[in-house]
Amino acid sequence: MVPKVVFGEGSFDQLPSILATQRQEKAPFIFLIDDVFKDNKAFLDRITLRFNDKLLFIPTEEEPRTAQVDSLVQDIKAEFTKNPSGIIGIGGGTVMDLAKAVSIMLTNPGSAADYQGWDLVVEKAVYHVGIPTISGTGAEVSRTTVLTGPVRKLGINSDYTPFDQVILDPELTQGVSKNQWFFTGMDCFIHCVESLNGTFLNAFSQSYGEKAYDLCKEIFLEDNLAESESRAKLMMASWHGGMSIAYSQVGVAHALSYGLGYVLGIKHGVGNCITFQFLEEFYPKDVALFKEMVKKHNIEIPQGVCKNLTDEQMDLMIEVAMSMIPLWENALGADWEKVITRDKLKALYQKM
């Protein structure tokens, strides 16, 4: 778990004093920043660079890849003789995951792809700070960093993955577009639904998952929250949602969404929404709630994304989804293969 967190509007400005205690001589802080902030001078001016600190802007149209991590690490190692004092990720789930992965790969040999899986990391990561600017993924609190590798999309799950420090400043999520707000918020709602309806659930995950779920309902279905309140609550929903899945698992929507992501590069939050709407069979009450939210906020979910798939693409998509065994086990129990067949998945994908 994340050992240190500060929360509150404006808490972002505590960053310099937080970093001051961690600075090592001649070792820079590297800031990985969502490139949506590239031309936001007012925001960038709030980041105090000292000595050889460095800003790197991260394009976030695509999900993070192991090759991207390797190349970032290579660049940092080429430029600096000492390992950085720390990595600071400022952005959405993609930047959070990259910051965690880069900080791990600065102290561990080989490629990030070598560490996709559970507890494969040997050396403690470089000090790393997460500052989310979009709420919902839970990446700011999770023990994993989901990466698309050469052979699979899978997280680096380890004790060294979580951030050493997180700054939760709801003000930073102010500029998020409506679609992104919704799709990323729904990532939280959907993984809570999957966790709460899963067979792996325990009281720990349940208590976090229920709180995140309740907050999502309040934010996306009710009308009694001021905008700043709603932002702060969504930030906490993301946090609790992330905690919930740390000790349980996601389910059907995520398994299918991984297939969409792997074959079509569809972003995680959007992919979850595309799949979830067709899962009444598994989550009837919550798919109905979800549709209410979509309607209320007038969101258009991409349609027909699987329309022009080649047979090979469809096969690969089914392959990827089927391979998510822990997700299916969580969703449907040990006998999941009686329900989930290749034909069943094909029929589901063909609706999307």
Add this chain to the structure above:
Amino acid sequence: MVPKVVFGEGSFDQLPSILATQRQEKAPFIFLIDDVFKDNKAFLDRITLRFNDKLLFIPTEEEPRTAQVDSLVQDIKAEFTKNPSGIIGIGGGTVMDLAKAVSIMLTNPGSAADYQGWDLVVEKAVYHVGIPTISGTGAEVSRTTVLTGPVRKLGINSDYTPFDQVILDPELTQGVSKNQWFFTGMDCFIHCVESLNGTFLNAFSQSYGEKAYDLCKEIFLEDNLAESESRAKLMMASWHGGMSIAYSQVGVAHALSYGLGYVLGIKHGVGNCITFQFLEEFYPKDVALFKEMVKKHNIEIPQGVCKNLTDEQMDLMIEVAMSMIPLWENALGADWEKVITRDKLKALYQKM
């Protein structure tokens, strides 16, 4: 915050493998254990002692004192040439607080009393593990360790106070007596009420506080939980309640209860219940709920505890309560002194 936590029935048995990675040569693990387990051979047999590891039984009739911390530290230092590999606290709030304080004082000079306050600890504490066996105080997750010192009852609040590892095993709370279950559970309920109704509240504390509050209502007012579920949920309520007050404050009941504790040695959970029942003026809805819980579980709250106080004792009690300025500010805002006078507190104490 606590960086590592395991949860689940039977998770206590993961302790040896957790400790194995932390053992330093010739440096023992010291187990501080609530002396209620002294004759519980079955339980003690589950604790694997290796090399020079040591069990110390802790009497818990009284709240922890700074002098007690100092004497435990002295004993450990006298017996071992090296600082321990770790301190493991197994018990209720008293043992949790002692374990945290001892681990701090093994690396910091002077008396524990020197560190009562905020961020006075300089050196990182010895590795410490918390294993709660009673749920409610939140001491397993909090950033403080409340101690009665020579001049005040006040916590050692620091970044080094939280446990490095917590094991939440609801099975361990099975033997708790009904009264203790209730009074300690109400500690959680009451500090959530105080936090949620306080002026210091933010969305972070609110989300944790609401979850703990809802769990308490479910546990203490509804009848639909199996015993093992109820135990697991109370453990999580304690956890979330502790997180809630980490970033907010408690209020009127705690301020008054500190007075009772200081002058009469009344234990914290009991003291909170004694005071809370008379606080309709401040927390009307929740005092009513509390009375429902008391009735439902047929609990007798001690009465007339202030009946035979001397004038000096009453004055001291009022003094201690009045000195809890942040609690009053949280409960009633900056103008609290307009409402809370010595006479007002005297009148309240005289009811108890």
